Amino acid sequence: MDRESAPRELRPFLDEAGRLTRWPSRRKVQRMALAHLASRFERDREYTESEVNFLLMDWHSFGDWALLRRALCDWKYLDRESDGTRYRLRPAPPAEADEAHGPARPS
Numbered sequence: 001m002d003r004e005s006a007p008r009e010l011r012p013f014l015d016e017a018g019r020l021t022r023w024p025s026r027r028k029v030q031r032m033a034l035a036h037l038a039s040r041f042e043r044d045r046e047y048t049e050s051e052v053n054f055l056l057m058d059w060h061s062f063g064d065w066a067l068l069r070r071a072l073c074d075w076k077y078l079d080r081e082s083d084g085t086r087y088r089l090r091p092a093p094p095a096e097a098d099e100a101h102g103p104a105r106p107s
Contacts, residue, residue: 002016002017002018003015003016003017003018006018006032006036007032009026009028009029009032010024010029010032010033010036013029013033014036015061018036018059019058019059019060019061020033020036020037020059020060020061020062020068021060021061021062022062023062023064023067030071030075031075034068034071034072034075034077035077037056037059037060037068037072037077038072038077038078038089040055040059041055041078041089042089043089043091044088045088045089046086046087046088047086047087047088048085048086048087049069049084049085049087051087052065052069052078052087053065053066053069056068056069069087073087076090077089077090078090
């Protein structure tokens with residue numbers, strides 16, 4: 001997704017190639033940014049942590065792929081093995097009802 005096809009609120013955070021240039025402060029825009037990143041992962045494919053890191057490094061320019069990886073898991077865009085070795089895109093996007101409450105709390 002390039003910058004012009006992104007939601008209007010997300011555009012200030014993307015460069016012309018659709019790379020995330022900074023982390024939004026508003027939760028609503030954070031969710032848009034995570035949905036944008038999640039849409040780039042392939043369905044039905046497992047990724048190693050290093051593959052996820054490498055892809056995220058390519059898809060943003062502010063140098064914090066760990067924040068993005070954690071947020072993708074916390075907001076339930078990616079599933080992660082308990083030992084952190086494997087990641088996969090969740091089959092369905094997170095429920096919008098969670099938007100007001102932010103990421104799920106760890107159990």
